[in-house]
Each structure stands twice: as structure tokens, then as C-alpha cells.
Amino acid sequence: MEIFSQKFLIIFVIIIFLVILKARRKKPTNISEGRHITVIGKCLTTYLSKETPLICLLEEDKKFGEDFLYKEIPSLPHNETCKCLLKPIIHQGEDLFKKKEKQEPVYSSDIGDLKRTDARYYKYILICNHPEATEELIQKYEELAEVISVTPEIKKEIVEKLSQ
Numbered sequence: 001m002e003i004f005s006q007k008f009l010i011i012f013v014i015i016i017f018l019v020i021l022k023a024r025r026k027k028p029t030n031i032s033e034g035r036h037i038t039v040i041g042k043c044l045t046t047y048l049s050k051e052t053p054l055i056c057l058l059e060e061d062k063k064f065g066e067d068f069l070y071k072e073i074p075s076l077p078h079n080e081t082c083k084c085l086l087k088p089i090i091h092q093g094e095d096l097f098k099k100k101e102k103q104e105p106v107y108s109s110d111i112g113d114l115k116r117t118d119a120r121y122y123k124y125i126l127i128c129n130h131p132e133a134t135e136e137l138i139q140k141y142e143e144l145a146e147v148i149s150v151t152p153e154i155k156k157e158i159v160e161k162l163s164q
């Protein structure tokens with residue numbers, strides 16, 4: 001009796017070939033799924049408060065680097081009261097698209113930790129109320145602040161802080 005018939009052998013070889021092919025194909029995807037962390041730029045953050053210098057408020061949340069609008073990374077501190085920091089902007093390969101539910105960043109201020117929208121609104125109001133702000137700046141940032149929707153509680157907190 002012929003156990004290994006020709007047909008069986010051919011099928012066996014094909015199966016082995018397909019298994020090897022599949023294994024080889026898998027390899028590159030495994031590599032790209034790994035944590036390829038690259039720093040692609042820097043993002044400027046600052047402490048939002050009534051005392052924050054105007055330059056720092058204006059530069060806050062700006063992204064610097066080759067792939068961004070602002071190519072040149074600023075040198076810090078802006079002045080003696082500057083509390084700005086440059087945070088690395090990280091690109092994590094494919095992980096960037098997979099982790100949709102990323103934790104929202106927290107912005108520190110003299111009215112507590114704020115979420116992105118509230119922090120932006122507060123920054124605009126701080127710029128408008130800054131003693132060094134020009135008419136032009138005030139107008140621009142008043143318009144920007146108007147289109148941001150924040151809760152009445154946040155608005156109240158800001159008004160109270162600024163009147164202190």
C-alpha cells in the first residue's frame with residue numbers, strides 16, 4: 001500500500017509552502033505594530049494665570065518642528081517670569097490611529113486644571129485682559145473667545161479670578 005501517494009505529497013508540499021509564505025508575510029506587520037516612537041516636534045505649554053506674560057500666552061499651544069507651521073523651536077525662557085515648557089510631540093506609528101480614546105491633556109492654571117476647550121477660552125480672555133495687549137490683539141482674541149462654548153460656571157470662575 002502506498003501511504004504517500006503523489007497527490008498527497010503535492011498537497012503536503014503546497015500546504016508547507018503556504019504556511020511558510022504566511023509566516024513570512026506576517027513578520028513586517030509585526031514590526032510596524034511595535035512601538036516606533038519618534039519625536040516629530042515640540043509643543044509649547046505654559047501655566048495660565050493673570051501673571052502669565054503676554055508673549056507666553058501668545059505662544060501657548062503652538063507646535064514647532066519640521067512638519068509644523070513654526071519651524072524654529074523658540075529658546076526659553078521668554079523672560080524672567082516665563083513658566084513655559086516645550087513638550088515633545090510624539091508619533092507612535094500605527095498606534096496613533098489605534099488609540100482613538102487617548103486621554104485628554106490637562107492644562108494647569110490659577111483656576112485649577114482645565115480641559116482643552118476651557119483652557120483655550122481662558123487663555124483668550126487672559127490675552128484680552130493683559131495690560132500689554134494692543135487693540136488689535138484684543139479684538140482678535142475677543143472674536144476667538146466668542147466662538148468657544150464653555151459652561152457658565154467656567155465663565156463665572158474666570159470673571160471672579162480676573163476681578164480679584
Ligand SMILES: [Zn+2]
Pocket residue numbers: 046055056077078079082083084
Ligand atoms: Zn514663556
